[in-house]
Amino acid sequence: MTAGLVTLGSLKVASREDLSQSITGPEATGCKATACGSSGGPADMDPATWARVKDHPCYSEEAHHYFARMHVAVAPACNIQCNYCNRKYDCSNESRPGVVSERLTPEQAARKVIAVANEIPQLSVLGIAGPGDAAYDWRKTKETFRLVSAQIPDIKLCLSSNGLALPDHIDDLVAMNIDHVTLTINMLDPEIGAKIYPWIFHDHQRLTGIEASRVLHERQMLSLDLLVARGILVKVNSVLIPGINDAHLLEVNREVKRRGAFLHNIMPLISDPDHGTHFGLTGQRGPTAAELKAVQDACEGGAKLMRHCRQCRADAVGLLGQDRGQEFTMDLVPEQVAYDPAARAAWRDWVAHEREDRRAAVAEAEAATRAEVAPQEQPLLVAVCTQGGGRINQHFGHASEFRIYEVDARGVRFVTHRRADNYCTGGAGDENRLAQVIRTLEGVPVILCARIGDCPRDDLAAAGIEAIDTHAHDYIEPAVAAVYRARKAAPAATRTA
Amino acid sequence: MALKIIKSQCTACGACEFECPNAAVKFKGESYIIDAALCTECVGHFPKPQCAAVCPVPGTCVPV
16 A cells, blocks of 8 residues: 555645545544543653653654654854864765754754744754854854744754853753753763863863863763753763773763753764774774663663664754755755744644554553563564654665564563664665665564565565564554564463463 | 964864954855954963864964
């Protein structure tokens, strides 16, 4: 049923019914009625916090199925040097933090945000994440927020910072209703910091060595404390650098949680000589997926972990995992754009109902799994091809990343995403691409997609991976649970015995 | 007595522009330039020229 294969990002929103039809396919119009009236969030979050993060794709795993963010690259100046960063280099095929293709003035940025809001109704968040430091290049950040919020009052504003200059602007942040701030904190120990930061610029001086990291650390803790005290939600990003701060990140996790960080996002170092970074040029490697997961797992129980980060560019546009930035370069943005709130309002209205429906379907599936599968059964990893909406709605051949879920009798949990297109692949052909996908899916025996061709299905099967497209357009978690039940359910005779 | 910016190395981040105490740095074309008539090398303001202290690319803000 190809009719349902739509790109969420390009939906034209007319009504809730149209949305249901285009996402779920013609036979599934409207909500599958559910009696569940709860509008509360996940069980591990209080309702007030849930209300603040439920539409923020970077703060809520659930929200990232429905809502999009955009970054505008208005803040190129930075006050520290990181060994994993070199802003001289950009490649439009690359996706990693700090990379942009064009820098914008605040006026250009405001026009671009409005053009995107008119085209992408899922847009809920405007972030400024550099390519320098949004709090150091504060005048441009502040002017951009002022211009945008004057026209789109309900857009969430957030910024990323290393924390060095942020305490100087805390009153401005509160006055501008900036609700979410991401601090990049890679260390508590200045000895470790000295291996990551060659210098900082603070109080009109360039500081180097351990002193630089000591000052940076003190200012980062001050930023965290000030933000928490003023009621701003803080996400802490940490770059996992094997051999430098991998073991240390457990201490970072405990400390930022103790000080009130809402979420901790441990990201892998991206390191390549072609990026021209100090780490890239000196052969410092990034962590393997297993090393990253080991550190993340060791931190469970500390600050809540974010596992769905896509380490996006400083000018990314769209749902996480997709970047439509190239559709909105300044030469494509009209000189005059007027904001039309209708599409975003219709989207929010639809999502509110869709979420209830999905939540009920998940609860039902998990109950069925508990009833049919013994609790001691081994968990199963399942890869999913999706383009948003919380559904299995992407053709295998179109997927550039896979969301990995773990399922057992206790339920279905999102574990991570794995990308098959991390860097420029140098024009590798289809054969190589499938081989790359198979490597990406190592340890994952099942993949769910909307459709798949016979050839790749056979190749996957030869590699021990079962591709299933009979759950096309279903909600992800119930489908994953159904696959698990089909594989693990005890025969009725033994269950009743 | 003034500094200049080596255009081919400038990333145009603009940090020098707002750190300069003399408003001697301006954006022109594709990079920033320092107005030698206004530049004092920060003497009397700071111990070291601010543009060179904040510039992310070594050897880019240099004495004329």
